[in-house]
Amino acid sequence: LSEYATERLMKGWTSPIYAFYNPTFRIGYEGGRRYHAFQCAAKGCKKEVRRFLNGSNATSTSNLIKHARKCFGKDTVERAKEYGTAATARDELASELNDYKPATITASFKRQSDKGAVSYMHRQHTKTETRCLIVRWCAKHGRPFKIVKDEEFLILMKTGRPTHYVPSPATVSRDVRQAFVNCRRRVAALLQNYDGKLSFESDCWTSPNHHPFMAVVVHFEHKGQPLTMLLDAIILPKVRSLNLPHV
Known part of the structure; x- marks a missing residue:
């Protein structure tokens, strides 16, 4: 495409989701089908999302949204929608988008393959996410609640981010009990309504x-x-x- 045609095409891409990708895109071909390739803007992420142009999904942003949520988090993607356009979202979220680096904390325990690969996010966890993951860690692997006060654990969690939130053993204990109550209620409802x-x-x-x-x-x-x-x-x-x- 000519520079003029490319610029005209990009003017129609105003969805805030484009703020999470590089401003320019690449055109490629696979199996005789043409596609647009969008490079994720997160530092250290080499993911390129392709959108094929020979079907009804030629203007779909579903795959762009899916990857952006994985890299930047659902909350950030939802907040970008409030800005209305990609240009505004890119300006308002500039500091966050530019500062994202590959994180070293597991963001999801969802298995991506039979080999046990784990996905990671490009942002720190929120306080709620941290509490939820520690509950799952302690319950799944039998860790004592007071492990969150171990010096080595705190060094791993707070190095490079000394203000990062780590719950107290009392908070972990309370969260585990609450998670058990909620889980028991859901299991009871599942079995009582089982057909x-x-x-x-x-x-x-x-x-x-x-x-x-x-x-x-x-x-x-x-x-x-x-x-x-x-x-x-x-x-x-x-x-x-x-x-x-x-x-």
């Missing part, structure tokens, strides 16, 4: 220190996938031996 068969199972055992335990689990199918949930694990007050007759 199908539920298979319950119990298992009893004695720990090495001679404490008897019993666990109750439920098996069912959810969205085509088999699921198993631990409903409860309790210490039994008494243990009785039961001799069953041979059948």
